[in-house]
Amino acid sequence: MDIDDVLALVRPDIRALKAYSSARSLASDGAGQSGVETLYLDANESPVEPFQGSVHLNRYDSQQPPVVLERLAKIYGVEPDNIMMSRGSDEAIDVIIRTFCQPASDESILHTPPTFGMYAQYAAIHGARVISVPLDPYDFSLKTDEVLRHVKGPNNTVKVVFLCSPNNPTGAQIDQKALVDVIQKSNAIVVVDEAYIEYCDTQKLMQLLPFNPQLILLRTLSKARAMAGARLGCAIGAKPVIAMLRKVLPPYPMTRPAMDAVQRALMPENQHQLKNIRAIIIEERERMSMALNASMDVERVWPSATNFLLVQVKDPAKMMKLAADHGIILRDMSAQIPRAIRVTLGLPAQNDRVLDAWGISVQCV
Ligand SMILES: Cc1ncc(COP(=O)(O)O)c(C=O)c1O
The missing domain is CATH 3.90.1150.10 (Aspartate Aminotransferase, domain 1)
Structure with a gap:
């Protein structure tokens, strides 16, 4: 699929939607131009901190705080515009479903149980259909042909395939050839949830991103990076696809205390x-x-x-x-x-x- 085919999978109303201009995103365009200290009177925030010693807690953070975004881009070997940071990868799953599946239609996601429950849960909440292709019960391997049967034709209803590798709760990595087959042969977005990838020796899918705009990878700081309490995950993909996802994400999802903590935790010395x-x-x-x-x-x-x-x-x-x-x-x-x-x-x-x-x-x- 080329990028135009991929963008054609986005809900037409979301494609047409103008991104919301939050006070903070507009302010970042003009800040610092006057030569005097910038005074923010644009977002109905309090002019004072809530307690002595708090730092910028009275202020909204931007939707994608740039320092953390740039640090993650370095860690993952992509550019900042390839990333949508979200409140845990949970929220990225929700945003992806809402971006691609028209609610109360026959548009569906495909998942491969037993697997992480939030793919089907968010689809149900959004009103998207769920197609299940169970893993092989003997070795939990992916039934590639069966998955492809649902996602190959031009008239299939599957908008998003969710694969989890290594998979929760089985612990198994999906065979690399099977993954590549599904990514390259699907007429759908293929999300590979790599929440546990840091515990594996092979971490190769990031290299496929530049050639496969239908691929979205999910990463999280909640597992090997030990920050479940900070609630930070991300979707990584082609820049135009990430721009669509960011339109659906709320304007101020990131909290200042979490961003400060993550920034420290991601410093090379830690x-x-x-x-x-x-x-x-x-x-x-x-x-x-x-x-x-x-x-x-x-x-x-x-x-x-x-x-x-x-x-x-x-x-x-x-x-x-x-x-x-x-x-x-x-x-x-x-x-x-x-x-x-x-x-x-x-x-x-x-x-x-x-x-x-x-x-x-x-x-x-
Ligand atoms: C496979 C998988 N994906 C995503 C998540 C959600 O992680 P978080 O929202 O903390 O990033 C989990 C959590 O257990 C998981 O097991």
Whole structure:
């Protein structure tokens, strides 16, 4: 697909919509031109800070605060206009669906369960249809031909395909060839959610962006970058596509305190800590996988390219209770995957608490 084909997938009313001019976006065009300190009396903000020591808390931040945007662009190896920052990648998912799918029509998204639930949830809230192509139940691989059957023809109703790699909750990476096949052969937007990609060795899809304007990648600071509380994720794609998404995003989604914290966390001198924790989690993934596999209560531990393990057990209710009795909260996934529990990996001593709760000897690991 070329960029014109891709933009033709955008809802016609959104394509025609003029981007909202917020006070802050208009002000940034004229600020500093007079030679005296700029006085902002354009956004009905308070002239004073709410408490002594707060910094610019009385002011709106811009929709895409430039310092953080430029830092993310460097990290991801793209230009700032290739990125839409959002409140978590959750909000990017919502914005993408609202940009491409006309509500209450037959336009649909396609997802591949078991997978992250918010694709279908946001589609339902927006009034878009959801087409499900389940992963292969034996190895959680993508049924590429079946996906392509829904998205190849010119008259298909699928506007957006959501693929998650590595996938939550299975932990599996989608085979690279299958991903490329779907990206290149679909007549639809293909979103690849890479929330957990920092835990993988292969991170190649970013290289496909310049040649595939139908591809949108989702990244988040919530997982390996340890900032779930800051609520910052992003969609990365072709500049004209990102410009459409930014039209749908609210004018002031980013909060000053979150941006200040993210700016500090993304400084080069703070990056070593992330590398250390990534290495620990990858080591723990191996150790916990072996330990859990040795338990009589565990039927299977699925291979994982993430910071969690999907564990199939004989009796999920019993295992959830054992964990809860030891003050540990796990995620019961048995409604989606038979007898499955998702265990997020913590520090070694925290993971030992799970082993202890489930009666698995830490010594034998
Ligand atoms: C696959 C996947 N995508 C997106 C998200 C949303 O992350 P956030 O909104 O914190 O960026 C999650 C959260 O668990 C996830 O697992």
